[in-house]
Amino acid sequence: MQPAPFTLRPPRPGDIGWVIERHGALYAEEYGFNAQFEALVAQVAGAFLARHDQARERCWIAEGDGQRLGSVFLVRKTDDIGKLRLLIVDPSARGLGVGKALVQTCIDFARAAGYRRLTLWTNDILLAARGIYQAAGFTLIASAPHSDFGPAMVGEDWELDLN
Secondary structure (H helix, E strand, C coil): CCCCCCEEECCCCCHHHHHHHHHHHHHHHHHCCCHHHHHHHHHHHHHHHHHCCCCCCEEEEEEECCEEEEEEEEEECCCCEEEEEEEEECHHHCCCCHHHHHHHHHHHHHHHCCCCEEEEEEECCCHHHHHHHHHCCCEEEEEEEECCCCCCEEEEEEEEECC
């Protein structure tokens, strides 16, 4: 049997900085996002690092051959609702199932932590992520155009019932 090409682990020192850097660089390169996006990622990641509740909030880093390949966060929105944040898969790891594994781990933890629902916000141009969310059972519940990060796009709210 062949070993898995990656593992999921908790963040270590330096990982949250990598999450911010990778989001900023990759989304600028692939989608033309501006520095406002990186600022949002830094705000979300910094808040998690400063004050997350280990019992109900987590971050997972996907790693293969000693390299970071992706990440996802689960944060508390309310006592009953968790929020999936900052999913990213490095281009070098696309097609390995990293995104699917990160999202499923997030869902499994949310159930175990007692959340009744998961939400997330994404953009219509992020086709691979949207496909992962839809395959995991999330449903699109609202959308609205915006240009917060430079290019015109449509922001989307997705939801998953965990009951």
